[in-house]
Amino acid sequence: MLDIAELRSAYGESEILHGMSMSVPKGQIVAIMGRNGMGKTTLMKTLMGIVPTKSGSIRVGDKDVTAMKPHERVASGIAYVPQGRMIFSAMTVQENVETGLTVTGEKTVPPDIYELFPVLLEMKNRRGGNLSGGQQQQLAIARALASKPKALLLDEPTEGIQPSIIREMARTLRRIRDERGLTIIVSEQVLSFALDVADRVMVIENGEIVHDAPREGIDEAKIARFLSV
Numbered sequence: 001m002l003d004i005a006e007l008r009s010a011y012g013e014s015e016i017l018h019g020m021s022m023s024v025p026k027g028q029i030v031a032i033m034g035r036n037g038m039g040k041t042t043l044m045k046t047l048m049g050i051v052p053t054k055s056g057s058i059r060v061g062d063k064d065v066t067a068m069k070p071h072e073r074v075a076s077g078i079a080y081v082p083q084g085r086m087i088f089s090a091m092t093v094q095e096n097v098e099t100g101l102t103v104t105g106e107k108t109v110p111p112d113i114y115e116l117f118p119v120l121l122e123m124k125n126r127r128g129g130n131l132s133g134g135q136q137q138q139l140a141i142a143r144a145l146a147s148k149p150k151a152l153l154l155d156e157p158t159e160g161i162q163p164s165i166i167r168e169m170a171r172t173l174r175r176i177r178d179e180r181g182l183t184i185i186v187s188e189q190v191l192s193f194a195l196d197v198a199d200r201v202m203v204i205e206n207g208e209i210v211h212d213a214p215r216e217g218i219d220e221a222k223i224a225r226f227l228s229v
Ligand SMILES: Nc1ncnc2c1ncn2[C@@H]1O[C@H](COP(=O)(O)OP(=O)(O)OP(=O)(O)O)[C@@H](O)[C@H]1O
Pocket: 011, 014, 016, 034, 035, 036, 037, 038, 039, 040, 041, 042, 043, 083
């Protein structure tokens, strides 16, 4: 579903991704783990077209999106929940979710989005900035789902969120995957969340994938070593 081949990207002269390849099938949840500065955010931004691709290719289903602008990639089926969530604080919850509708042409938020996140329906007229961290994360995911993606990218969604809410987020992401057949890529530093949510765990170091293993039977100690070095 999401196929990345020999992907290289850079900030100016400084190359961060050095020819990364991965193939994520429909309905799979992949956790991309790695310490600070290893390239997780750069990978997400390159997939979205925010950081330019130097070479290599990105395909969503049968579409090559490598040369597309970010909004065209969203229309082609990739949605992104950035690190820090980046919701619009001054806009209401409903207005925030509606910003995700621009590529679908729908005028109103589909009810199944509020079914996933009932708290957002209760708070739909509140300003985004008045929500708790966990509620803002739900709002950011709801906004991303409003564009009806095939692939959903989440950059460190657990950052600054309480453990009980983190467990609920893992359940919600699996439910989204099950109900919508989405492919989900989540970058993460919290091992317990990655093990809870993912079907497959990858580790990124210095812009390269150094470990790739199915969740089932995973060597947790080995992953922990990568994260602690
Ligand atoms: N705008 C930028 N300009 C230049 N270099 C950058 C920029 N953003 C990130 N980098 C560098 O790219 C490398 C990868 O950073 P990136 O943010 O992708 O890592 P990360 O794994 O997401 O880390 P974190 O967990 O802290 O978000 C780092 O060496 C970082 O210093």
